[in-house]
Amino acid sequence: MNLWFSFLSAAYISAIFLFADSPVVSGLSTFNPLSLLHIPLYGTLTILLIFAFVPFSFSHFIRILGRNVLSSSNDRNDLNDSDPINTLNTKSRFFIAGVVGLIVSIADEYHQSFIPTREASVTDVLLDLFGIGLGILLVSKFLKWSSPTP
Numbered sequence: 001m002n003l004w005f006s007f008l009s010a011a012y013i014s015a016i017f018l019f020a021d022s023p024v025v026s027g028l029s030t031f032n033p034l035s036l037l038h039i040p041l042y043g044t045l046t047i048l049l050i051f052a053f054v055p056f057s058f059s060h061f062i063r064i065l066g067r068n069v070l071s072s073s074n075d076r077n078d079l080n081d082s083d084p085i086n087t088l089n090t091k092s093r094f095f096i097a098g099v100v101g102l103i104v105s106i107a108d109e110y111h112q113s114f115i116p117t118r119e120a121s122v123t124d125v126l127l128d129l130f131g132i133g134l135g136i137l138l139v140s141k142f143l144k145w146s147s148p149t150p
Contacts, residue, residue, distance in 0.1 A: 005052035012045055013104055020108065021115045038127035039134065042101055046135030049097035054090055054143075094136055101132040 019025055028037065105128035113120035 002052050002055070005048055009045070009048040009052045012048055016041070016045070016104065016108055017111055020112055020118060025118075035121070035124050035127055038124050039131035042105060042128040042131035043135035043138070044131075045104065046097055046101045046132045047139055049100055050094060050136070050139045053093040053097050054139075094140065098132050098136055101135070102129060105129065105132070 102125075105125050108128075109120040109122075109125055112118040
């Protein structure tokens with residue numbers, strides 16, 4: 001488990017709950033009538049959660065950026081040599097990150113039901129779920145791009 005991304009995820013989740021009653025959030029609602037900001041909000045949360053759960057090395061990422069991705073070199077490694085990205089273990093970590101994101105989404109909507117200036121909505125949870133799916137898809141594509149080709 002990556003402690004840095006775990007801390008960022010916890011701080012992000014805390015901010016979601018703490019700023020739910022913020023005047024800034026209330027002011028954003030005039031620019032966000034369809035609640036579409038839920039998509040990037042929960043997409044970002046999911047990305048943070050995935051990097052908290054999936055072993056990730058920044059030095060590996062820098063090596064990927066520093067070389068030609070289209071090369072046919074056989075020295076390309078997975079994100080973590082002891083835990084290849086294509087294993088079932090990593091897929092289950094993606095699933096867990098998505099479930100945690102969904103639980104936070106439902107808990108946030110429940111929390112908003114007690115705030116006088118906010119209201120809970122099933123539509124918001126569905127938008128959050130869409131953002132969670134996009135976050136998983138983006139990280140999955142990134143990891144496949146950075147993984148070695150067979």
